[in-house]
Amino acid sequence: MSDRKRVCIIGAGPCGMAALRNFSQSALDVRPEVVCYEKQNTWGGLWNFTWLTGRWTNGDDDLRKYIKFNTVVRNVVYNDASQNFTVVSTDLKAGVSSTEVFSHVIVAVGIFNVPNKPHFDGIDTFEGRIMHSHDFRDAKEFKGQRVLVVGASYSAEDLAMQCLKFGAKSAICTWRTKPMGFKWPKGIEERPLLLRLDSNTAYFKDGSSAKVDAILLCTGYRYAFPFLEDRLRLQSGLTMYPDDLYKATLWLRSGGGRLFYMGLQDQYFSYTMFETEAIWTCRYIMGTIPGEPKSQAEMRADAENWVARRKELKGPHDDIDFQADFIADLSAAVGYKPEAKKVADMFHKWEHDKDADIVSYRDQSFQSVFTGTVAPTLKSTWWRAFDDSKEAFVKNIQPPDSKSRYATQSCPPMERH
Ligand code: NAP
Numbered sequence: 001m002s003d004r005k006r007v008c009i010i011g012a013g014p015c016g017m018a019a020l021r022n023f024s025q026s027a028l029d030v031r032p033e034v035v036c037y038e039k040q041n042t043w044g045g046l047w048n049f050t051w052l053t054g055r056w057t058n059g060d061d062d063l064r065k066y067i068k069f070n071t072v073v074r075n076v077v078y079n080d081a082s083q084n085f086t087v088v089s090t091d092l093k094a095g096v097s098s099t100e101v102f103s104h105v106i107v108a109v110g111i112f113n114v115p116n117k118p119h120f121d122g123i124d125t126f127e128g129r130i131m132h133s134h135d136f137r138d139a140k141e142f143k144g145q146r147v148l149v150v151g152a153s154y155s156a157e158d159l160a161m162q163c164l165k166f167g168a169k170s171a172i173c174t175w176r177t178k179p180m181g182f183k184w185p186k187g188i189e190e191r192p193l194l195l196r197l198d199s200n201t202a203y204f205k206d207g208s209s210a211k212v213d214a215i216l217l218c219t220g221y222r223y224a225f226p227f228l229e230d231r232l233r234l235q236s237g238l239t240m241y242p243d244d245l246y247k248a249t250l251w252l253r254s255g256g257g258r259l260f261y262m263g264l265q266d267q268y269f270s271y272t273m274f275e276t277e278a279i280w281t282c283r284y285i286m287g288t289i290p291g292e293p294k295s296q297a298e299m300r301a302d303a304e305n306w307v308a309r310r311k312e313l314k315g316p317h318d319d320i321d322f323q324a325d326f327i328a329d330l331s332a333a334v335g336y337k338p339e340a341k342k343v344a345d346m347f348h349k350w351e352h353d354k355d356a357d358i359v360s361y362r363d364q365s366f367q368s369v370f371t372g373t374v375a376p377t378l379k380s381t382w383w384r385a386f387d388d389s390k391e392a393f394v395k396n397i398q399p400p401d402s403k404s405r406y407a408t409q410s411c412p413p414m415e416r417h
Contacts, residue, residue: 005032007285008087008102010073010227012038013045014271015262016108018278020063030286035100037089039072045110076105077229078255085258104285105255107225108262111238114224117217118150121196126215128200133159133218142214143167148202150194151218152180159216160188161358165383172202172210182358223264232259238266240319241310246299247330248306249281257293260285268316268323268347272338276331283334292333320347342369359383 007023009016016036023034043063068089074097075088085105090097115132123130128145133155139162147168149160152175160171164187171188173180179190192205203209225233231254236242242264244252251259260281263274283289294302306326313319324344331338346366353361362382367374376397378385385396 005103005285006101007032007034007104007106008073008076008085008100009034009036009106009108010076011045011108011110012036012040012043012067012069013108013110013263015110015274015278016045016106017043017063018271018274019106019108019262019282020066022278022282024063024066026282026286026288030288032104032285034066035102036067037071037073037087038067038069039092041069043067073227075229076227076232078232078259080256083256083258085255104258104260106260106262106281107228109225111223111264112221114222115217116219116222118219120150120194122198123215125199126197128212129214131214131216133216134221136216139163139166139168144169145213146211147171148194148210148212148215149173149218150215151220152176152178152190153218153220155218155220156180157182157354157358159218160184163216164188166386172212174202174204182354185359231255234261234264239310240266240313240322241306241326243307244303246294246303247277247280247333248326249277250284250299252296252300252303257296258285265323265326266319268320269327269340269343272340272343273323273327276327276334276336276338279334279336280330289333316351317348320344320351339369 009019012020016038020034020036023031068091070092071089072092073087073089075086077086078084079086083103085102086099087102087105088097088099112134115134117132133151136159139159142163143166145163145168147160147163147170149156149163149171152173156173157180160173163171164185169187173188173190174192174194175190176193181190184190191208191210194202195205196203200211200213201209202212220238223234223236223238232251234242234251235244241248242261245261245264246252248265249260249262250257251261262277262281265273267273280289284292293299309322313322321344324340327338327340331340346369350361350364353364360381360383363378365375365377376399378396379398380396385392387393
């Protein structure tokens with residue numbers, strides 16, 4: 001292998017694309033050779049799902065030459081002696097496998113691919129539909145039904161509300177650690193954990209039971225990196241700052257300081273964080289961050305500080321500040337200004353809106369801290385808007401002004417919340 005660095009990016013979702021773009025825009029004398037493997041036939045990953053993500057196709061077309069589409073990475077091992085990685089991939093169309101050697105690997109495969117599907121006693125006797133939130137597309141399918149929602153996080157709230165809005169008879173949300181505690185509209189209630197099912201009867205931890213027609217598992221996702229050898233594979237579950245990662249990206253346990261993960265944390269920030277991680281990771285690999293690389297002991301101490309702070313987090317508001325501080329720390333190291341604190345203020349407002357009124361919080365309009373653009377408001381409320389198509393959305397919006405139903409707040413357009 002020549003002295004030129006050779007970087008393998010696994011995944012062409014938002015993180016992989018951000019890394020690709022940063023490499024492609026860097027100075028020629030430090031720019032490594034880059035190959036990106038993407039198992040789908042296009043980029044965007046999870047975010048390729050809707051008309052909202054059309055920007056990928058337009059904006060980054062010149063990045064296409066770096067990506068091997070329809071190509072799945074099967075195996076990644078680190079070679080201690082030569083301090084590089086052997087990567088085996090398969091071109092799914094041609095059915096041909098190949099082996100290449102890289103100096104660095106960036107794992108950017110996303111974290112919402114593999115649904116966590118817990119088992120409940122008697123679930124095999126249930127006669128209705130069982131679906132994970134990952135596969136949920138159309139709430140109308142649950143019209144007239146009594147829905148059991150398992151989980152007490154963002155998907156649980158989202159799906160319970162969507163189902164009720166589109167005509168479900170009722171929704172029971174069952175929690176394990178803590179109820180969501182919103183002021184629910186009539187038709188939604190929360191109960192302690194589901195213990196078992198007997199045909200269509202669900203039995204809960206408080207001794208109550210209820211007949212249900214469908215079960216929606218809003219039970220989150222599992223990390224899955226089956227292509228990585230064991231010592232390279234992240235061990236912790238979904239969290240605000242995984243163990244053993246310097247700056248939440250550089251794997252400390254093995255891989256010679258040359259293996260990186262991106263976009264692993266549970267997310268309040270999305271694109272802002274991905275872009276910050278991409279800038280940091282690319283510049284780290286190219287050796288252009290002042291003061292880096294640090295010693296293993298310094299990197300470990302830094303990571304352990306973040307993990308210690310993570311363990312003290314008490315809820316969404318703490319999580320938001322934690323993630324804003326993480327982004328501020330990472331971006332300061334590379335001179336990037338993603339306005340993390342200002343964006344965090346918007347997330348706090350968003351959480352307060354939810355607590356104040358779970359039915360209307362989606363109607364708020366926000367202003368981008370990046371462009372200053374204020375999102376239009378809806379003519380009819382979200383609760384009354386039944387057509388999710390782009391055309392209906394465009395018809396239903398009105399320019400924001402002082403007479404709109406809600407005061408305008410700020411939110412970058414690409415954030416998920
Ligand atoms: P999540 O945040 O990981 O929550 C999983 C939920 O499932 C938790 O309440 C968890 O309970 C529960 N759970 C897991 N295993 C269980 C079991 N065996 N029995 C009972 N309950 C169990 O997953 P998510 O809600 O799907 O969210 C995933 C990501 O998507 C998040 O980053 C979220 O922000 C995002 N998202 C955003 C929106 C939005 O912005 N509107 C909507 C949907 C999703 P414990 O608390 O007890 O572990």
